[in-house]
Amino acid sequence: xxxxxxxxxxxxxxxxxxxxxxxxxxxxxxxLITDRRPxxxxxxxxxxxxxxxxxxxxxxxxxxxxxxxxxxxxPGVPSDLPLVLEARRxxxxxxxxxxxxxxxxxxxxxxxxxxxxxKSTVTTLLAQMMRTAGMRTVAGGxxxxxxxxxxxxxxxxxxxxxxxxxxxxxxxxxxxxxxxFLNLSQDHLERHPNMAQYAEAKGxxxxxxxxxxAAILNADDQLVAATVTAARKKFFSITTEADADLVGDQLHxxxxxxxxxxxxxxxxxxNIANALAAALAxxxxxxxxxxxxxxxxxxxxxxxxxxxxxxxxxxxxxxDSKATNVGATVAALGGYPxxxxxxxxxxxxxxQNFSALTESVGRxxxxxxxIGKDAPALxxxxxxxxxxxxxxxxxxxxxxxxxxxLPGQCVLLAPACASFDQFDNYSERGEAFERLATEEASxxx
Numbered sequence: 177x178x179x180x181x182x183x184x185x186x187x188x189x190x191x192x193x194x195x196x197x198x199x200x201x202x203x204x205x206x207x208l209i210t211d212r213r214p215x216x217x218x219x220x221x222x223x224x225x226x227x228x229x230x231x232x233x234x235x236x237x238x239x240x241x242x243x244x245x246x247x248x249x250x251p252g253v254p255s256d257l258p259l260v261l262e263a264r265r266x267x268x269x270x271x272x273x274x275x276x277x278x279x280x281x282x283x284x285x286x287x288x289x290x291x292x293x294x295k296s297t298v299t300t301l302l303a304q305m306m307r308t309a310g311m312r313t314v315a316g317g318x319x320x321x322x323x324x325x326x327x328x329x330x331x332x333x334x335x336x337x338x339x340x341x342x343x344x345x346x347x348x349x350x351x352x353x354x355x356x357f358l359n360l361s362q363d364h365l366e367r368h369p370n371m372a373q374y375a376e377a378k379g380x381x382x383x384x385x386x387x388x389x390a391a392i393l394n395a396d397d398q399l400v401a402a403t404v405t406a407a408r409k410k411f412f413s414i415t416t417e418a419d420a421d422l423v424g425d426q427l428h429x430x431x432x433x434x435x436x437x438x439x440x441x442x443x444x445x446x447n448i449a450n451a452l453a454a455a456l457a458x459x460x461x462x463x464x465x466x467x468x469x470x471x472x473x474x475x476x477x478x479x480x481x482x483x484x485x486x487x488x489x490x491x492x493x494x495x496d497s498k499a500t501n502v503g504a505t506v507a508a509l510g511g512y513p514x515x516x517x518x519x520x521x522x523x524x525x526x527x528q529n530f531s532a533l534t535e536s537v538g539r540x541x542x543x544x545x546x547i548g549k550d551a552p553a554l555x556x557x558x559x560x561x562x563x564x565x566x567x568x569x570x571x572x573x574x575x576x577x578x579x580x581x582l583p584g585q586c587v588l589l590a591p592a593c594a595s596f597d598q599f600d601n602y603s604e605r606g607e608a609f610e611r612l613a614t615e616e617a618s619x620x621x
Contacts, residue, residue: 179279181205181246181269187236187259188250189218192273194225195324196248199277201226202328208244210236210259238262245269248276251318251342274343275350277323282351285334287457288317290344290381291358291400293504294450295319297442298358298457299338301450301475305458306334309467318343334461345377351384354460355407356392356453357400361503361532379403390460392453410460412452414445420456422448427472429455435469441476443484443494446507480606482508482590486613490583493613496590497606502532505592509536516585517541518577519562520570520609522548523593530557533592537561543580545573549597570598570605574612587613 184200186193189211200207208230211218215233222231232240236259241247247263247270249255263270271279278286289299296319303315316326317337326335337352344350360375382391385407394400395411395418403409412420420429427434427448434455437448455468477483479495486493499505500523509517517540521533530553537544538561546554546566555564567573570589577587589609599605 183208183243184246184248185210185240185244185263186248186250186273187211187257188253189213189221189231189233190250190252192322192324193248193250194221195322195328196250196273196276197229198226199280199324199328200246200248201229205246206230206243208232208240210240212236241266241268246271246276248273249346251340255346270346271348272343272346274317274323274337274339275347277327278350280327281335284332285461286352287334287336287354287356287461288339288350288352288381289336289356289358289457290339290341290378291356291394292361292501293499293507294358294446294453295338295340296478296498297447297481298356298450298454299336300478301454301471302356302457302461303336304475305454305463305468305471306336306461308471309458309463311461311463339381341374341377344379344381347380347383349384350381351386352381352389354390354392354457355382355385355405356457357382357394357403358450358453359394359397359503359507360399361501361506375399382407390457392457392460394449394453396449410456412449412456414449414452420452422452427452427455429459429465429468432465434465435472439473441472441474442482443477444482444508445511447477447482480603485610491581492586493610494586494588494590495606495609496588497595497602497609499590499592500594500602501526502528502530502592505533505590506536508588508590509540512540512586514539515542518543518545518581518585518587520545520547520573520577520587520589521554521591521593522546522551523591523595523605524548524597525550525553526594528592530554530592534558534561542582542585543577545576547573547591547598548593550593554592570608571612574609578613 184205186209210232306313312333314332315336318340319338382405389407391405391407395413411418414422425437480497482496485495519541541562544564595605
C-alpha cells in the first residue's frame with residue numbers, strides 16, 4: 177500500500193511528470209506541476225493533464241511548496257535545484273517518479289537494470305525472457321513508458337525497469353528483487369561532478385536490497401563488482417570464471433551450457449556480456465534455461481544499438497548511434513580485427529575525457545571521421561592513434577567513409593558523444609546514418 181498525500185508537487189512536465197500527475201490524481205491528491213519552460217512550450221502536455229491539476233510554468237517559485245506534503249522529481253530535474261533544496265530545508269518528503277510508482281506495487285516481482293551502457297538492451301531482453309517463460313511482464317522506466325503509467329495500466333504481474341543515475345540518485349526505500357549493474361564509464365559528468373558521485377548515484381539502486389534479493393554485477397568492472405549491498409551477489413564475466421561466463425565461444429550460466437556465441441543474433445562482444453547479465457537475472461526471476469535460450473536465439477537487439485543497417489560491396493554499415501559516451505564506443509570496438517573499422521565519432525562531449533578512446537581506436541580504426549561541435553577535442557585526443565578526417569557533418573563523413581572503406585571492413589557510427597548539436601536525439605542521428613549509407617551505396621553501384 178502506498179502512503180496517501182493531500183498536496184503533491186511534481187517538478188518537471190515531461191513524460192515522467194505527466195505519468196506521476198495522473199497517478200497522484202488517481203490517488204485523490206491535489207496535484208500541482210511546475211516546469212521551467214513557458215506555457216507555450218508545453219501546451220500539448222498541459223492540455224492532457226488530469227482535470228483539476230494546477231500548473232506553475234516558466235520557473236519554479238518557492239511558493240508552490242507552501243501546501244505540499246510530497247515532492248516528486250522528474251528524472252531531468254537536478255537535485256541541487258533551488259526549489260528542491262528549499263523542500264529539503266522544510267523537511268518535505270521527496271521522491272523520484274520511479275519510486276513514487278514503485279510504492280504503489282512494492283510486492284510485485286521487480287528487476288531493475290542500471291549501468292552506463294546496455295541498459296535498454298538488457299531491460300528489453302530480460303523482459304522478453306520472462307514473457308517467454310509465461311510471465312505477464314512489462315518493461316519501462318527510463319527506457320519506455322514511465323513507471324507511473326505502468327502502475328495505472330496494471331495488467332501485469334512482474335516488471336523490469338531501466339534505471340538511470342538521474343532516477344537512482346534520490347532513491348529512499350526502492351527495493352528490486354533483482355538489481356543488475358552492467359558497467360560504469362564516463363557519462364553525465366555535466367550532472368555528476370565526478371566519477372565517484374556518479375558511481376554513488378548508480379549504487380543507490382542496491383542500497384535497500386535484503387539478503388533474499390540478488391545483485392547481478394559485472395566482474396570485469398572493478399567499481400561495479402565492489403557495489404555495496406546486502407543482497408546475494410551474482411557475477412557475470414566475459415573474461416574470467418563467474419556465475420555466468422564465456423568459455424571459449426560458449427555462454428554458461430551456473431556452470432551449464434546455455435548457448436554458443438555464434439547462435440546469438442546480437443552483434444558485438446559487449447552484447448555477449450549483456451546476454452550473460454540478462455540470463456543470470458532471468459534465472460533469479462524464476463525463468464528456465466530453456467526459455468532464456470529460446471529468447472537469445474531470436475532477440476536481435478534495439479534500433480541504433482550496434483545493428484547492421486546495410487551491407488554492400490563487402491562493406492558493413494553499423495548503426496550504434498546510442499553509443500553516446502566513451503565507454504559505449506570502447507565496448508562497440510571490442511572484438512573487431514586490427515584496422516578494420518571506419519569509425520564516425522563526434523557531437524557533444526558532455527564533459528568527457530576522450531583519452532580513454534586512444535587504445536581501442538588505435539587498434540581497430542583504419543580511419544576516423546569526426547563530426548559535430550567537439551570534433552577538435554577528439555582530434556587532439558586521438559592524435560597519432562589513427563588517421564583522422566575532420567568532416568564536420570554526418571553527410572560528409574558517410575561520403576568520405578564510402579570512398580575509403582574496402583571489402584571486409586565496416587563503417588561504424590559509434591559517436592561517443594551526444595547528438596544535440598546537430599540532431600534532436602540519437603535516434604534521428606542513427607536514422608540519418610542509415611539513410612545516407614543506403615543512398616550512398618546505391619549511388620555508387
